[in-house]
Amino acid sequence: MRVFPAALERLTEQFARLPGIGGKTAQRLAFHMLEMPMAQAEEFAEAILQAKHTVHLCPHCQNLTDREICTICDDEGRDRDVICVVAEPKDVIAMERAREFNGLYHVLHGVISPLNHVGPDDIRIRELLTRIGRGTIREVIMATNPDTEGEATAMYISRLLRPMEVRVTRLAYGIPVGSQLEFADEVTLLRALQGRRDI
C-alpha cells in the first residue's frame, strides 16, 4: 500500500540518487524539505537551476566559472608563464589557500584510471597541450593527487611534454603519500610548492 504522496516519494528518490546518500538519509532530507518554509525550498530549487545555467568551464584553464574567462585567467597580476595542473576544481581552492602560487591553472577534470575506464582522452589533456603548444609557458607544475592514479597521470603528461621546451615539475612529497590534495593543510602545500622538483 502506498502511504506517502507520490511527490514525496519522488523527492526521496532524487536525494537517494546523490552520491553517499542512502535510503534513510534521503527520506530524512525529503521530510526536512517539506517542513522548511516554502521560500527556503524555492531558494534551494532556484540555486540548482542557477548553478546549472550559469556555471561552465573557463575556455583557458577549464576551471568552473560563471564569467566568459575565469577570474584567475583574467587576473593581469598573475604569472602567465607557469601552469599548475590539477585534477579537480576543488584542488584549485586548496592551492590558492597556500598563497604561494601566483601562476595559472589547468583543471584536468579527472585522472587517468584504466580501472574506471578513464583514458587520456577522457580528461582535459588535449586542451593543456594546446595551451603549452603556443610556446609562452615556461613551467608546468604537476599537482595531481600523490596517489597511484594521480602519479601515473603526472608521469603520462610529463612524457607528452618532454619534446616541448618547457620545464615540468612535480609537487614535492611534502604532501602525505596516499592522501587527498583537498585535505592538505596550507603549510604542507606551501612546503610542497617550494620543494618541487624536475621530472
Add this chain to the structure above:
Amino acid sequence: MRVFPAALERLTEQFARLPGIGGKTAQRLAFHMLEMPMAQAEEFAEAILQAKHTVHLCPHCQNLTDREICTICDDEGRDRDVICVVAEPKDVIAMERAREFNGLYHVLHGVISPLNHVGPDDIRIRELLTRIGRGTIREVIMATNPDTEGEATAMYISRLLRPMEVRVTRLAYGIPVGSQLEFADEVTLLRALQGRRDI
C-alpha cells in the same frame, strides 16, 4: 580570493543547510549536481517544488498527503472506530508494514519535549481531541516511540482522554525500549500490536 562561481557557492550553502550535511559533503554534492545532465538537475529542482506544492496534511489524521483526504482516511475498508496515534509520518509506514492494524491514524508531528521547547500545543494533540470528541472512536492506541519523550507524550494524552468514553491502550513492550519505531521489524511490531494493554 573568490575562486568558485557565486552560483556554485550558493548551491553548496543550500546543501550545507540540510541536517547532517557538513561543508565537505555539501561541496561534493554541489559538484555532483554540476556534473549531472541538465535534465536530471531540472528533475531534482522540479521534485522539490512539486513536493512543496502538492503535499499537505490530511485534515483528519494529519498525515502527509497530496489528496484532499489521505488514502487511509478515505479507505472504506478500514475500521473507523480505532485510532493509532504516532509521532511522525514515517511511523505510519512502519505500522502499515506490520499488516496487523486496520484502523485509522493520527500523526502528532512530534512529541512533547521540554528540553527542545516542544509543548503540548506545538504538536497535533488538539486535533486528536476534536476527533475523539465526536464520540465515534472506541479505542485509541498510543504508538509513540518507547523512549522517555514518546512515553511521556503517551501518558499526557492518555490523561487528557480519561474523562472521555474511550479505551486508551499502549503498544506492548515487544518493541525494544530505547529504540526508534521506524527501525522495528514487522514481527516485533505485530507482537506489540497484539500484546497492547490498557493505560
